[in-house]
Amino acid sequence: MVDVRVWGKERGLVEPYPLIGHLVDTGVVAGALWDGFLAESQQAAIAGELGVRPEEARSMVSFWAGLHDVGKIQPGFQFQRDALRHGSCAALLADGAFAGRVVGDSGATVLGHQVAGARVLPELLAELGYPEGRRRPAGWLVVRVAQLLGGHHGRYPGLPDARNVFNALKDFPELGAGGWEVQRREHVAALREVLGHPEGGPTGAGLSVQAAVVVAGLVVVADWLASQDDFVVRQQAADAADGGLGTMEALRAHAGRAAAEAPGLLRGAELARAQFAVRGFRERFPEIRQPHPLQDSVDAELTQAGVFGGGPGVLLVTAPPGEGKTEVALAAAAAMGQAAGCPGVAFLLPTRATADQLYGRVAAFGRANLLGDAALTLLHGAADLNERYSPDRQSEPELEPRTLTEDDTRTSGASVSAGGWLRTRGRGLLAPLSVGTVDQALLAVLPLRHNALRQLGLAGKTVVVDEAHAYDAFTHALLLRLLVWLGAMRVPVVLLSATLTGRTATGMVEAYLTGAGRKPGSYELPAPSYPGWVYADGATAAVTVPSGPIGTNRPSSLRIDLLPVTHTYDPAAGNGRLAALLRELTPVAEAGGCVAVICTTVGEAQQTFNALREHFRPRFGPDYQGWDDRVADPGEPDGPDGGAGAGLREPRLRLLHARFPGRRRNAITREAEKWFGRVEKKGVRRPEPPRGTILVATQVIEQSLDMDFDLIVSDLAPMALLLQRAGRVWRHQGTAPYRPAWSRGPRLAVLVPVDDKGGLNVPKSWGDVYAPALLRRTLESLEDRAGKPVEVPADVQELVDGVYDEAFASKTPELLLKEDIDRLSDTMAREGLAHLVAIPKPGDVISLQQLTSSDADEDIIATRLGADTVQTLPVFEDAEHRRWLDEDHSVPLPEAGDAPGGRFSRALVRELLGYVVPLGHGEWRQDCTAANQPPAGWQDEARLAGIVLLPHTTGPKGPAGPALGKRRLTLHHELGLVTERLS
Known part of the structure; x- marks a missing residue:
């Protein structure tokens, strides 16, 4: 029988907690997590690999979780200085059966208990009938289980010496022989008796890396939940009332109490599966009176046609801004997740601003479509600054979960608030629903401590990657590695982009299929249509594409005007940057309108704002600042006479970029969203937006922010980004009655920096923001159109792909060749760095230690992934x-x-x-x-x-x-x- 003097926890407790009590608690909680949190797809994968039924796999995983701290049964741990004051440990010191102490202040040499556990477990598991394997120890199930359990503090230990896999004492005599060995076996036997375990052990081939990390993450969460002080104290009190844990009957009673409390522990942490109602697109979004053709196409040809029912897969959606890609992604994610047994959703975006903006939309979707409450977390470094993501929910009393039915109305209002446990650092991705920056998921493929938690969080979700075109070569390479892992873990994926090259698009789909085990050449991926979609089934590599061309509710002819300018702010210089801006912006001052000026750098945005303010000040008086601190009502009249520019006295001038204090930037962004957002929503027309407004900004407004302008003036940028920015001009049909007379259609004015001879001259102040080769290719492509409008969406894909065409015919081939070499060298360097720092693909992992081998700071890595x-x-x-x-x-x-x-x-x-x-x-x-x-x-x-x-x-x-x-x-x-x- 186990010796209850062997303690497991003592910090903050009046008396030490017997180790067997904590091991049983952790195993029981792991079983509850399996039942109520772990995705069904992961349950099936683990059971299949072990060769047992799902209920037997549950018993095994619970048993493994209970074994996580068996390495504490060693002299070094039991005789730590803090514990010597306890009578039970003093009794151990005097017990001759527990020989093996060595000289030292605390009486013993300490071996980290997680390493100790990983060393003794192969032998203990083999004695239970687990297969030993014939290959190298790295592939043995007993070694893999030992490694994953040894990683419960965040880092996996190394592989054991092949000669001593089943004789840990030979390498580590400090583990203790005699009574220490006996008690390790007694604890294992007691756990097996109490928690249950299939006779003979697993019969499958082993446990894949992708399944092992999911189990590892589950064990970590179970350990955390079972280690909460209030729970431990309650268990101690009940044990004392029962006379202790010295008998099997007492252990079973202890396990029963833990099982009764475990669901409450999960509820307190808000760990649960999301469950979405089964609905068609129009039922999910009744406020959309006329869905876009893209939305109808995905709904009819994939969701309603049952294509998602084949299992996990990857959906690539390409369409211009304003075609409803976000709604497509949410509806598809709900359907794909339900079909694949991954009911949660993780929506990933390139920037904090876009994540903040989307948080509210995902929350609204969840409240309207969930069958029961499900926590939604916002994941980025400044999430607490988002007022809608209030932490006040932490102080609410614990409530019984509320379940909705299919008959409930859309206004039933499922709660999506997230409490304190999920808001704690490193846990947010475990929530059923998450919105955040893409780095939060990419950290899962970097060798950082506790990456198993991120891998577990992703394993139960459909992962949506928005603005898939918006990442540099380093981040894109990590995204490809993440897609390989998601494919291997059978996680559905949705990729969204407005301006993605065909090769990049198919490359991401291929990465996912590679992870899913599909070999190149076994499938054929067509170039994506535009607008359009491609769906690839992860199990069969079957590819589904639209049955025909997908139209649009808002076709447009975009006029792009190239304005050559020298980089000067002298208004007297006729071809200077400021003079060109003033020619474009004069109509705003005369007749109203909303214009965005998008600058390449923060410094130039500030300089532009100052120059415009100084220009307008003599005209409107010395007190004119172009700015006030009021967050104006969207319907507030713009002048003494009110109306859309009627009696306009002065244009409002605003500046938005990333170098404001967070609270100030959030206020400006909210104001811009109100001013330039939709005029109509849910069938009720809002007051017209303010006219006569100039927003000077950087790239922060080009992604995911739903804004509409009468004109956009932009610095030269790569083609894909210019077209992305153009998606903010004449965006909303409801704004049409309020546009000024001078705005006769969608127009993008591009400020092209030139030298005295009219040749492209990229300003030094731009640094390496954009590759000069891409700027030159973009400029020459637009010049070749000779003023011909860009038909949206018909021309977009061709223009984006054309910039990257290897056969691009340049007017300056020698200069472009040099710039291309620099661009490709930089791309290769960034990709090489990503491959160097990323964890291997699942099939290339030899030891789990490779997954957590870096000592890099997580914050520094996250910063590098962003800016x-x-x-x-x-x-x-x-x-x-x-x-x-x-x-x-x-x-x-x-x-x-x-x-x-x-x-x-x-x-x-x-x-x-x-x-x-x-x-x-x-x-x-x-x-x-x-x-x-x-x-x-x-x-x-x-x-x-x-x-x-x-x-x-x-x-x-x-x-x-x-x-x-x-x-x-x-x-x-x-x-x-x-x-x-x-x-």
Whole structure:
């Protein structure tokens, strides 16, 4: 029988908790997770690989989870200094049966218990009848199970020496012989008796890597839930009332209590499966009175036709902006997930802004279509700044889950709020529904600690990747690796893009099919139609395409005008950038309208905004700022006389880019969404949007934000991005009655930087934002059209593909060749880096240790995947050297947290992050000193410890930031963070 003096937990407890109690708890909770959380597709895959029935696979996984801490049965762990004060451990010290101590302050040498468990488990499992295997130990089931259990603290241990797989004591005598060996076997036997286990063990070929990581993630979650202090204390009290855990009857009673509480533990953590109602597209979105042809096509030819019923697969959707791809993805994800046994949804986007914008749409879809509550998490580094993603839900009392039926109306309102457990770092992807930046999923294919949690979170979902064209070569290569893993894990995938080259599109589908085990050459992928879709079945590689051309509700002829400009803001220069802008924007000042000016860099956006403001100021008076702090009502009249430009006094001028403090940027974005969003929604016409508005912005508005302008003026960019931006001009049909007379159709004006001879001259200030080769190819492609309109959608795919054509006929072939070599070299370098840092494909993994072998910081990796930035915090000093978060000196900089012991409450962290400004790495960073360090009291708060302070002084001319490197960094309320080159 087990010796209950062998303890498993003692921190924060009055008496140590017997190890057997914790092992039983963890196994029972793992079984509950199998029943109520693990995707059915994963259950089937695990059972199939083990060669047992699903209920037998459940018993095995529960048993394995119970074994996770068996490595604690060793002298080094049991005789740790903190535990010696307990009488039970003192008794162990005196028990001759537990020989094996070595000299030391604590009485024993400590071997990490997760490593110890991985070393002793192969022998213990083999004694239960598990096959030993004939290949190298890496492929043995006993070794794989031992490795995955050894990874329950986030890192998988290495493989054992092949000569001593079943004799761990030979390599690690500190494990303890004698009574220690006896108790390891007794604990295993007791667990098997209490938790159940099929006789003879598994009969299958083994456990694949993709199944092993899912089990590993499940064990981690079970361990966390079973280790919660309040649960352990309740179990201890009940055990004491029953006379302890010294008999099998007591252990069974203990397991029964754990089983009764386990569903509540899952509810408290909001771990459950999503369940969507079975509906057609029009029933899911009744507010869409006239679905787009693309939406009807996917619904009729895939969903209603039962094509998704064959199992998991990948759906690629290509269409211009405004064709309803988001709704297609949500409806398809619900149907694909139900058919494939992956009922959750993970919606991934390129930026925080696009994730924030989509969060509300996914929440609305969930509330209307879920059969029961399901938590929705928002996943990116500043999620807490999103006011709609409020953390207040954490304080709500635990409620019984509410189940809806098919007969409930759409307004039944299933809850999608997420509580505190899922909001904790690293857990968000475990929620049934998730919206976040793509890096949150890409971390699953990097060798980082606890990547099994991300892999588990993805395994139960349909994964949607929006704006699939928007990633650089490094991120795209990691995305391909992720698609291989998703294919191997039988996870359905939806890929969305407005401007994706045909080769890139088919490459992503091929990556998924490769992971699913389909060999190249066994299927044929056609080039995607535009608009259109391609669906590939993961099990058979059967490819389904539309039965015919897909039309559009909003065909358009896009006029693209090329405006050659020199890069100067001198209004007297007739071919200068500012002069060209003023010619385009004068109609706004005269007759109203909404125009977006999209700049390549933040600095140029700030410079453009300033130049326009200075130009309009003499015309409208010295007090004209082009800005105010009001978040105006969308229907507010635009002038003293009201109306769409009637009696217009001045154009509103707005600036939006990524270098504003988070709280300020969110307010500007919300204002822009109100002003330039849909005029009609759910059949009720909103007041008309304000006319006479100029929004100066960077690329932040080109993806996923649903905005509509009468004209877009853009810097030259690669073809795909120009067409993406053009999707924001004349976007909404409901806006037509309010357009100014001067806007006679969709038009994109492109500012082409040229030299004195009229040749392309990419400004140095653009850096490496865009490859010069792509800019040249884009420019020459548009010049070749000789002013011919771009028919949308008919011409889009040809234009996008043409820019990358190897046979591109350039007017400057020698120059283009050099630029192409530079572009391809950069692409190869980025792809090579991605391949170097990514985990192997599942079929190439030898040891699970390869999956968590990096010591890289997760935040740094996530930052690299997004933008290489530093989190800065401008602070303002007064005459007494007190520091404030605002220029008005009304919000003091806290030197410590507001919670007991100087800790930071979630609310205070959220408030502080709202003042943070991201800034790209540069030479300025090398000149930072102690003055740029955050307060010492911030060091224990992970989200604040790495912030760089930017101390500002305030003088007669306003604030002045620090001089770092060759630049002064100053935060202006209306401009954001300005980096001014020092003379």
